[in-house]
Amino acid sequence: MKTRRRLLASIHDVxxxxxxxxxxLVPIVExxxxxxxxxxxxxxxxxxxxxxxxxxxxxxxxxxxxxxGCEMFLHGFTHLDDCTHASRSAQLKAQRLTAGEGEFxxxxxxxxxxxxxxxxxxxxxxxxxxxxxxxxxxxxxxxxSLKAVADQGFALAEDHFRVWNPQSGEVLARGPVIxxxxxxxxxxxxxxxxxxxxxxxxxxxxxxxxxxxxxxTDSPSLMHEIERALRALTSTHKPSAYADLxxxxx
Numbered sequence: 001m002k003t004r005r006r007l008l009a010s011i012h013d014v015x016x017x018x019x020x021x022x023x024x025l026v027p028i029v030e031x032x033x034x035x036x037x038x039x040x041x042x043x044x045x046x047x048x049x050x051x052x053x054x055x056x057x058x059x060x061x062x063x064x065x066x067x068x069g070c071e072m073f074l075h076g077f078t079h080l081d082d083c084t085h086a087s088r089s090a091q092l093k094a095q096r097l098t099a100g101e102g103e104f105x106x107x108x109x110x111x112x113x114x115x116x117x118x119x120x121x122x123x124x125x126x127x128x129x130x131x132x133x134x135x136x137x138x139x140x141x142x143x144x145s146l147k148a149v150a151d152q153g154f155a156l157a158e159d160h161f162r163v164w165n166p167q168s169g170e171v172l173a174r175g176p177v178i179x180x181x182x183x184x185x186x187x188x189x190x191x192x193x194x195x196x197x198x199x200x201x202x203x204x205x206x207x208x209x210x211x212x213x214x215x216x217t218d219s220p221s222l223m224h225e226i227e228r229a230l231r232a233l234t235s236t237h238k239p240s241a242y243a244d245l246x247x248x249x250x
Contacts, residue, residue: 006208007207007233009029009038009039009239010040013046013215015042015043015058016046019058028223028230032230032234033234034239036068037069037239037241039070040065040071044077044118045077047078047079048078052122052126066127066128066129071243072127072129073131074120074134074135075134075137076115077119079103080103105138107142108144116134130155131154132156133155133157134149134154135158139158139159149166158177158209161174161176161177173207173209173245180192180195180222188221191222191225195226195229199232208233208237210230210233
């Protein structure tokens with residue numbers, strides 16, 4: 001295995017709302033990549049029903065995961081898209097790429113700035129160190145949100161096809177992310193098919209990103225595929241941190 005090939009594994013939607021699912025999901029990822037060798041994308045108040053402020057026990061778990069080496073990314077604030085999208089492009093993204101969860105797709109600069117600042121302050125107070133970066137819910141950003149992320153000084157961001165430095169605009173990694181959808185049977189089947197193709201097709205890629213969500217644990221077939229994919233990917237790529245990425249990737 002060439003150490004220059006990196007696997008960036010991440011768990012999205014980390015929140016007390018998903019505490020029970022995370023109890024099942026975290027050990028599976030840890031067994032594959034090692035403790036602290038994955039990122040956690042934290043939502044401060046998931047669906048307005050899982051505020052970190054109201055769950056000190058979960059906050060202590062976040063601190064422990066961070067102390068163990070997990071990179072902590074801010075991942076929106078509520079994960080809910082409350083915007084009315086004016087452009088047809090944004091409407092299509094909101095409808096096709098996510099089920100009403102593209103929180104940062106239609107925000108104004110001021111709204112995005114407020115959510116970024118409030119979420120970052122809360123999360124950094126809990127983990128006792130700077131966040132690793134910001135990743136928008138559903139990997140969807142509007143123009144004003146992108147500007148706010150840069151203005152707020154976040155070191156890293158990512159979307160469906162790249163990881164970049166918002167300060168300089170330099171791209172640090174390219175390529176699609178392997179992730180899963182289980183909202184319907186067709187989406188579930190296509191996710192498993194994509195996963196099987198991608199673990200082969202991306203076996204020689206410099207960087208592979210692999211993202212799982214708490215709701216993935218609701219499907220036994222999906223969990224079986226996730227474990228299989230992680231075994232395949234760790235045989236060709238070294239589990240790594242986003243901070244390990246070379247700067248920039250050409």
